[in-house]
Amino acid sequence: MIRRMRQVIVAANWKMHTTPADAGELAHTIAARTRESGVIRVLCPPFVCLAAVRDALEAPDVAAPDGQGVAVGAQDVHHEPAGAYTGSISAPMLAGLATWVIVGHSERRRDAGETDELIGRKLLAARASGLRAILCVGEQLEEREGGRAAEVVERQVRECLAGADPGQFGTDGGLPWLTIAYEPVWAIGTGRTARGADAAAMADLIRATLGALGFPARGEEIPVLYGGSVTSGSIGEFLAEPAIDGALVGGASLKPDEMAAIVARAALTATARAGRAAG
Numbered sequence: 001m002i003r004r005m006r007q008v009i010v011a012a013n014w015k016m017h018t019t020p021a022d023a024g025e026l027a028h029t030i031a032a033r034t035r036e037s038g039v040i041r042v043l044c045p046p047f048v049c050l051a052a053v054r055d056a057l058e059a060p061d062v063a064a065p066d067g068q069g070v071a072v073g074a075q076d077v078h079h080e081p082a083g084a085y086t087g088s089i090s091a092p093m094l095a096g097l098a099t100w101v102i103v104g105h106s107e108r109r110r111d112a113g114e115t116d117e118l119i120g121r122k123l124l125a126a127r128a129s130g131l132r133a134i135l136c137v138g139e140q141l142e143e144r145e146g147g148r149a150a151e152v153v154e155r156q157v158r159e160c161l162a163g164a165d166p167g168q169f170g171t172d173g174g175l176p177w178l179t180i181a182y183e184p185v186w187a188i189g190t191g192r193t194a195r196g197a198d199a200a201a202m203a204d205l206i207r208a209t210l211g212a213l214g215f216p217a218r219g220e221e222i223p224v225l226y227g228g229s230v231t232s233g234s235i236g237e238f239l240a241e242p243a244i245d246g247a248l249v250g251g252a253s254l255k256p257d258e259m260a261a262i263v264a265r266a267a268l269t270a271t272a273r274a275g276r277a278a279g
């Protein structure tokens with residue numbers, strides 16, 4: 001049950017794809033083809049493409065009829081504001097380039113050994129710099145098969161948010177400071193997806209955990225997205241679940257046709273929610 005109307009969000013994770021030479025054009029094409037009212041659109045290109053994407057999204061023909069533009073997000077951020085961290089990018093460095101950031105993606109947990117404790121520090125760094133965070137959580141295949149998926153996701157949420165002041169991670173101007181993406185690791189880039197009902201159960205668990213951590217309204221204000229091989233063909237199954245507020249899209253987010261269809265489906269959910277909230 002939706003006690004408060006949560007925003008519907010479609011976030012694109014371009015991973016290590018695009019260059020500064022081509023990212024702006026792709027961003028503009030996607031933005032112009034996803035002009036749907038009621039959907040928060042976020043494009044997360046590689047760091048070196050942030051400026052090109054930001055500039056492309058300033059074009060007048062990308063705003064939706066409700067006036068919403070497209071936000072730019074980074075794919076990661078360092079936990080310290082500055083220092084001897086070769087190759088890293090801090091939250092203050094993203095000022096003027098991005099307003100959102102993905103933290104704790106499973107590819108960074110896998111490739112950079114990121115722990116829940118470190119991810120928690122990144123969340124705090126993002127919030128301190130005014131970046132809206134998308135926190136990724138999700139179990140490995142063997143954890144799901146072993147019946148431990150819920151335990152793993154609950155622990156990730158608890159540990160990543162252990163140092164956070166829940167009062168600092170609510171909404172501001174209707175936009176959330178914290179969004180959680182449930183991304184089962186076995187579904188990322190594999191073409192396999194979770195079932196909608198399983199993703200919804202995990203979203204309920206995530207909100208119950210937020211409630212236990214002291215988040216306002218028992219976590220009901222925090223959007224929970226599904227991520228893992230989402231396409232235009234599968235988005236409907238997830239958005240049919242009231243507990244799911246959108247998607248974090250990887251591979252399909254580089255394809256304008258796919259993004260147009262995904263955002264169009266998300267707009268149906270946004271319209272239905274607005275109707276329920278009004279009535």
Ligand code: PEP
Pocket residue numbers: 013015183187188189190227228229230248249250251252
């Ligand atoms: C992701 O990168 O967060 C993701 C879900 O990727 P894909 O959609 O390609 O599985």
